[in-house]
Amino acid sequence: MAKNNLQGTLDLLVLKTLAQVGELHGYGIVLHIQRASGDLLSVEEGSLYPALHRMEQSGWIASAWGLTDTSRKAKFYELTPEGRRQLAAAEKSFDQLVKGIRTLLRYA
Amino acid sequence: MSLPRRIANLFSRSRIQADIDAELRSHLDMRAADNIAAGMSPGAARRDARLRFGNPTVITERTTSADTALTLAGIFADIRFAARQLRKSPGFAWTSILTLALGIGACTAIFSAIKPILIDPLSYPHGRQLMMLWEMGSGGGPRNVTFGTFYGLAERTREFSALAVMKAWQPAMTSADRPERLEGQRVSADYFRTLGIAPILGRDFTPADDRFQGPNNVILSDTLWRRSFSADPAVIGRQVRLNDTLFTVIGVMPATFQNMLASSAELWAPLQYNPALPVDGREWGHHLRMIGRLRPGVQPAQAIGELNAILQTLA
Numbered sequence: 001m002a003k004n005n006l007q008g009t010l011d012l013l014v015l016k017t018l019a020q021v022g023e024l025h026g027y028g029i030v031l032h033i034q035r036a037s038g039d040l041l042s043v044e045e046g047s048l049y050p051a052l053h054r055m056e057q058s059g060w061i062a063s064a065w066g067l068t069d070t071s072r073k074a075k076f077y078e079l080t081p082e083g084r085r086q087l088a089a090a091e092k093s094f095d096q097l098v099k100g101i102r103t104l105l106r107y108a
Numbered sequence: 109m110s111l112p113r114r115i116a117n118l119f120s121r122s123r124i125q126a127d128i129d130a131e132l133r134s135h136l137d138m139r140a141a142d143n144i145a146a147g148m149s150p151g152a153a154r155r156d157a158r159l160r161f162g163n164p165t166v167i168t169e170r171t172t173s174a175d176t177a178l179t180l181a182g183i184f185a186d187i188r189f190a191a192r193q194l195r196k197s198p199g200f201a202w203t204s205i206l207t208l209a210l211g212i213g214a215c216t217a218i219f220s221a222i223k224p225i226l227i228d229p230l231s232y233p234h235g236r237q238l239m240m241l242w243e244m245g246s247g248g249g250p251r252n253v254t255f256g257t258f259y260g261l262a263e264r265t266r267e268f269s270a271l272a273v274m275k276a277w278q279p280a281m282t283s284a285d286r287p288e289r290l291e292g293q294r295v296s297a298d299y300f301r302t303l304g305i306a307p308i309l310g311r312d313f314t315p316a317d318d319r320f321q322g323p324n325n326v327i328l329s330d331t332l333w334r335r336s337f338s339a340d341p342a343v344i345g346r347q348v349r350l351n352d353t354l355f356t357v358i359g360v361m362p363a364t365f366q367n368m369l370a371s372s373a374e375l376w377a378p379l380q381y382n383p384a385l386p387v388d389g390r391e392w393g394h395h396l397r398m399i400g401r402l403r404p405g406v407q408p409a410q411a412i413g414e415l416n417a418i419l420q421t422l423a
Contacts, residue, residue: 075134
């Protein structure tokens with residue numbers, strides 16, 4: 001049985017983004033999710049930060065202050081090995097959720 | 109989540125707060141800058157950034173609570189509030205405090221009294237193997253055992269590694285500088301072995317001591333040894349006069365020995381009953397207390413079943 005909720009989905013999106021892009025700040029994560037999903041997904045920008053900090057406390061991601069391309073100060077996040085494991089688990093769980101919902105929708 | 113780190117973060121809350129503020133501000137700045145680059149006026153760009161972001165106060169609060177164990181800070185605030193309320197109504201406060209104090213005090217007192225008796229294991233090696241054993245009276249209540257019962261069970265039991273009986277004994281000792289009436293016990297030979305404690309000086313009773321018209325031997329407690337014999341190690345073999353009979357001191361118990369079954373007993377002599385007397389003779393009656401030590405791994409119910417079966421054959 002897939003364990004999932006909206007929060008879990010946000011975690012998955014963030015972890016996957018960091019896995020694809022590497023180091024990134026919060027605003028960058030918002031932009032990447034929107035762009036990489038073909039504008040289908042948009043994150044409520046503020047709600048990203050409690051999630052980021054929660055994941056950092058869980059040891060899935062690590063943060064450091066740095067400078068952006070436009071020399072602006074921003075906090076950059078990157079995946080930890082623990083976060084990589086979490087991402088794998090979250091992807092699997094999400095696949096099951098999608099498969100389960102799709103099966104249910106096709107049920108006739 | 110790492111609770112210790114989040115609690116530690118409570119103490120550096122202002123630093124964390126500043127960090128979060130800076131991070132959220134940098135997000136809004138970047139969004140606004142992008143908006144301006146896309147052609148918005150600075151005012152509209154800021155407004156749009158805010159709209160997309162959501163309520164900054166709420167976001168800040170939620171982000172902080174992800175970093176710190178905020179509930180602790182909340183609890184602390186509650187405690188301060190409660191203290192203020194109590195100060196405002198001293199009558200209510202004192203009533204509550206007294207009620208709690210009396211209640212807690214009574215519970216503590218009762219528990220302290222009951223704990224050593226009901227909860228703590230006996231202060232003997234493998235105390236859980238020890239059982240008090242009673243006969244069942246005609247009304248179903250416990251009744252002291254007869255010597256016949258003890259003798260019959262001790263000969264036959266397999267589930268107990270040792271059985272012993274005891275009765276109170278109050279001899280008058282007249283050999284010391286002044287006569288003294290002592291609290292003691294007459295016990296069967298295996299008494300100390302059943303409890304699992306051996307004399308620290310001299311020797312324990314043997315079946316040879318505990319036989320009809322056997323030698324008058326006595327074992328002393330540590331307190332009696334110190335009080336009346338000045339803790340003299342040469343006390344072994346000395347004669348003491350008890351109830352006008354000469355007894356030979358053969359052992360001294362260690363100071364750590366707590367005699368749960370007769371806490372004031374200071375000396376012990378063998379029972380020396382005559383097993384040749386008829387088991388239902390009135391000589392013995394129901395006046396002995398019996399303890400048993402279960403063999404390792406034997407359950408009490410199992411042992412009780414065995415004793416009942418033996419008693420059937422004795423009757």
